[in-house]
Amino acid sequence: MNDKRDYIIIKDYQKFQHYKDGSRPTIWIKLYFSILNSVRFVQLTELERWVFIGLLLLASQKNNKILYEKNFLKSKIFHHDTDMETLEDTISSLISNDLIAIKMLSSRYQCAILEKSRVEKSIYIDVFNFWNEQKPLISHRKLTDKMKTKIRSTLKDYELEELQTSIKNYAEVLNNPKYFWTHRWILEDFLARGVTKFLETPLSAFEKNNNSEVKTTAEVKKERKLYEVEVPEGWVEPSSEQRQKNVARLREIKTGTVKKINTD
Secondary structure, three states: OOOOOOEEEEOOHHHHOOOOOOOOOOOOOOOOHHHHHOHHHHOOOHHHHHHHHHHHHHHHHOOOOEEOOHHHHHHHOOOOOOOHHHHHHHHHHHHHOOOEEEEOOOHHHHHHHHHHHHHHHHHHHHHHHHHHHOOOOOOOOOOOHHHHHHHHHHOOOOOHHHHHHHHHHHHHHHHOOOEOOOOOOOHHHHHHHOHHHHHHOOHHHHEOOOOOOOOOHHHHHHHHHHOOOOOOOOOOOOOHHHHHHHHHHHHHHHHOOOOOOOOO
């Protein structure tokens, strides 16, 4: 039977310890202000920073040998609503930033973790650069942690190609005077509010001479299905003039301005 277990260890663990020889029980750790000047620490997200501090505290109680058991970590450090994918991504980021390491893993598995982190960073950069290349979108100088979080969240629902298509459609609508949409989002706001709209809504719905309400493709299909009826034999399509009269009549009925018919 294989008794090997996977453990998390903190890199440079000793510099956070007060009692170097381990002769006394650890009830506190040293945390220097210089950590705020550490490139490895500063480039972490807010969640990743807290998890690293939490792992430091756990390591002081476990002699720098924290059992890599996801439910255990979730109960000690992460919020109870945190999904396992977020937990794994956070640990992977700390590994790639050389703050922690996992022992008793095969070299193949460790390489897989590092490769996953490398690919994720590459995707963040691809989305960021693609956004900045589209004119006249608001250009950003720096890829922030909030942007990374929004990109990661969006890519759980959409493929990278779909996200890029939505961004491109948004840029097209802003850039072409035939469209009425002029509101310019920053990348974070677009990811939160605009991806679905500019991916699923036909661009024709944004045209200035189109008075119809902007609806997504899914909403249009739903309406079409709702109003689908069998056309009776001998049906004659009403003329344009008759349709206008029908619309005017329906508007009067809806607004309560129907004129009383004189029967005298």
